[in-house]
Amino acid sequence: MRPRSMAYRLRRQLRPSLSLWLSSLLWRRRLVFWLGAILTGLVCVAFAYAADYAFELFRMVTAAWPFAGLVVTPLGFGLCTYLLMRFFPGGEGSGIPQAIAARKLDSPGQRNRLLSLRIGFGKVMLTTLALGFGASVGREGPSVQVGASIMLACSRFAGLGRMRGVILAGSAAGVAAAFNTPLAGIIFAIEEMSRAFEKRVSTLILSAVLLAAGAAALVHGSGSYFGQTMAQLGHWTDWLVVPLLGVGGGVIGACFARAMIGQARLIPRVLRGRIGRHRIVFAMLCGFLVALLAWGSGLPINGTGYAEAKAALAGDLAEPWSFVAAKLLANLLTQASGIAGGIFAPTLAVGAGLGAAVGDIVPGVAPGALAALGMVALFAGVMQAPITGFVIVFEMTDNHAMVIPLMAVAIIAAGTSRMICHQPIYHALSEMFLARVRAAGGSGAPGSELGGRLSPP
DSSP states (O other): OOOOOHHHHHHHHHHHHHHHHTOHHHHHHHHHHHHHHHHHHHHHHHHHHHHHHHHHHHHHHHHHOGGGHHHHHHHHHHHHHHHHHHTOTTOOBOSHHHHHHHHTOOOHHHHHTTSOHHHHHHHHHHHHHHHHTTOOOBSHHHHHHHHHHHHHHHHHHHTOOOHHHHHHHHHHHHHHHHHTOHHHHHHHIIIIIISSOOGGGHHHHHHHHHHHHHHHHHHHOSSOTTOOOOOOOOSGGGGGHHHHHHHHHHHHHHHHHHHHHHHHHHHHHHHTHHHHHSHHHHHHHHHHHHHHHHHHHOOOOSSOOHHHHHHHHTTOOSSHHHHHHHHHHHHHHHHHHTOBOBSHHHHHHHHHHHHHHHHHHSTTSOHHHHHHHHHHHHHHHHHOOHHHHHHHHHHHHTOGGGHHHHHHHHHHHHHHHHHHOOSOHHHHHHHHHHHHHHHHOSOOOTTTTOSSOOSOO
8 A cells, every 4th residue: 555645644634623723613612711701801890890989988988977887887797698698698708719619519500509690790799788888808809709600601601611620710810800910810720729730721721811801901901909119128137027027927827817717617516506597697796896896996997908008008007016906807707707708808908017017126128018028928828829929919019129028928928827727728618618518419509508607707
């Protein structure tokens, strides 16, 4: 038999690839996926504007009537809890543990208990309401659940497989659009969501982040979140704050993470049936304590804390030590109530306050540098995700002079935290979601068997 020519063999090899690339079904699936990524970016931007507007209304009300928070905040916590139990079960807390847990589930019905368009819509609405009533929460964690829900729904509609990869891509898109930090979205997906690099879904992640961040930038602008700061460590003695903040942020972050995990396990166990019968009352009590703490201390502990972080970067944050303690307690109380809302932004705000507080001990160091280091230190201490923390703050401040100090403080803080809290906070909370979803069993019809306290605080 005459040997085949090189051109013939090449055509035989290329024919399957060409038919695959020219497949109309393949391109329809890709278009739906890309539209989902763009929609994620637009929804996250709208979420940001709505959340900022809602909290501004709360600030205006409390500025006019200082005692208003003692009434508005508890009632708001109760309303958010009622809506959550009645219409949006599965939308509690941050949203990141739900996305991590959903990646470990094989059943579409069980996965639908944690990620769906209904839950995504509820997450946006309830987090916005929570900020409008003065809760100490952020919108970035919820954006992860929203992004994963949108991308998962679009992929199901298009018949696209690789659902675990789709959830990963949606989570990354949510972070990228929420923070306006595309690189941080990619790193977050690898370091925090999957804890490994998944080569098969790398294109999914990159394309989702690119489109979501691009859509967000078209509406919101492409500037860094806190603007550009040129603060840096000058004299070699300034570098002493790196290990100081690294260890301090690691210890405080680990203690906060352990408190979060502990209360998530203990509150349902201690209160047992009572929390099911009186969950709204319990949430209102948590809201009242947050309002009482804000009124009694006179500190700006409500909301995301971004204004306070910006003040710390500018060196204008008053009473930083008191702010750190009060904001941490407000975060714990808010999360204990079980309402929707994340801890990304509040953690960064506390970290900025920690940096400003260290400036009182070590004078002469640029306030902007201290605040940035504190933000990375506490983020890495709480989340045990040093690369994500470093990249987020770097992109949000656009300060190339601080790259090496930020990396160093992140490594020290994460290492210190692991010695005190052996399991990362989001993965510990995700295990609780997994256990409760699997225990509920069934097909996972929306809202079924989830009226009780499904999620940890």
